[in-house]
Amino acid sequence: MRTRPFGTTGIELPCIGLGTWQVFDVGPDGVPGATAVVDALLGDGGRVVDSSPMYGRAEAVLSGARGDRRDDVFVATKVWTADLAEGDRQIGRQLDWYGGRIDLEQIHNLVAWREHLDRLEARRDDGEVAYIGATHYAASAFGELEEVMRTGRLDAIQVPYNPVEREVEARLLPLAQDLGLGVLAMRPVGSGTLFPGPPAEELAGLGGSSWAEALLRWCLADERITVHPCDQRRRAHAVERGGRRPAAARRGRTGAPRGARRPLVPLKARYSTRLRATSMLPRVAIE
Template sequence: MTTRRDCLKFSLAAAVAAAFPHGRAFAADASPLLTRAIPSSGEALPLVGLGSSATFAQVARSEDVSALRDVLQALVAGGGSVFDTAPAYGASEEVAGTIARELGLTGRVFWATKLNAVPRGGEKADPAAAREQLETSFRRLGKERLDLVQVHNLADIGTQLPLLQQYKADGRIRYVGVTSTSKPAYPRLIEVMRNEEIDFIGVDYAVDNRDVEETILPLAQERRIGVLVYVPFGRTRLWSRIGDRPLPDWAAEFDAASWAQFMIKYVAAHPAVTCVTPATSKARNMADNLGGGRGRLPDADQRRRMAEFIDALPAAD
């Protein structure tokens, strides 16, 4: 039975050691991590990165963040670079920025953060508060120029997106975008995609959560908008549905050696997807996740089989 805990003995069979200042070494698969081009620029990004909500955020709030050092080391050692965070993720942004500076990794990370200065319960952001939140992100991440900043959850697009676009015009932000992980907000997301000049969107997408395949992903291709995928495991939903079932033998046809890689490869195979950013606070899971961006990706028939397999499982409680 293939489980996430023992996946490394399969996915890292051909490994090399990568040493870092923290004193730990992490296995890095010898096969290259696949890349996708950012549509608006052609810049290539590794297909799998790291998110910092969920367990990453929980550990960032603790006194011992050594596990997060190991995660960031594993990301870079494995050929990844994209780190997705947000001020709303508690201490994640600040802790990650501090760790990266300590390890000399700041310049090797593609920093993607977010902006949402709308007060709780409000509808409008104060422009001064939005600028202060941005400047705080610059300080926390130790960068004079951030790679990507997105308006978090489509909050006050009328105020906050023009601010990001001005920062981009001034050369302080390389790419701008918007995010949403709420299906009721998809119509608004589609409207923004059609009418605003943005480089990226961030959306929820998983093998059992495929609504974005209908309109959002094709529109991203049409409008040349990059796509960051969030929660490819459905947070914990997919793990609950899979339980202790063995990985099907046919997953080897597209080089998936663990359930994490199965789930990541499903969404990564869509041509609109630029980078998949599952969150984790464990280095072994980070290395496993990166395996989802190596080797073969499933074709259209294989993706249909994957979706049918998952759909046939009982829904999580």
């Protein structure tokens, strides 16, 4: 799988990762399935897995699914609380689950970011955290995210990026490039709102065999994107599904955080306009 530099950290990461929102929030019966997903990721040359305390049991399930392959996985998780003591407990559990180290600890949705930065830097000095990041899903918070980026204390950001959520192109992606930050792109398929896609014949020339793959290629055509941790079900089964809308999205479970806005684009216009935009971008090999 193709790799890209992770900002100016000196390491490279595979450009396709795994997101655990909802997919890994399962009981004991779901652990074998989660293990199979991790197996598929690693078998394809992937490494990056993204999680959060917000995702219910996902962090613990990921710990079991990775087994003894800790060195093969780049764990990107988050601290998500305004209570600093609870933040310490969250990170403590993560250290127990992930072999005493966290590759990328992100401040989820900028909650108490000033206070958490001090604590994360101390943990980095102690060798518990390798890199520090910050995330937000809403364009209305990008001004504050820019403020955090300009502190010079981050190694990476995680933001939404897909053909209907392009706000990051205006300021955040150029700033991340200037500051040498890695960029993780969330919601490459719009949390399911971009499904179902256009007919198969309209995909000709995009270099993909499904709408899901076309969207992944669209995202990765911007070299400033280091990696996007997508829903592995969509990635692994995109060809088999023929671009059909995932079952979770059909049931109304889009995977977006509560309060996340949905793109208000008419269905027909959404695909004709975005398909033209996609076709103008260079193809990217994701194998």
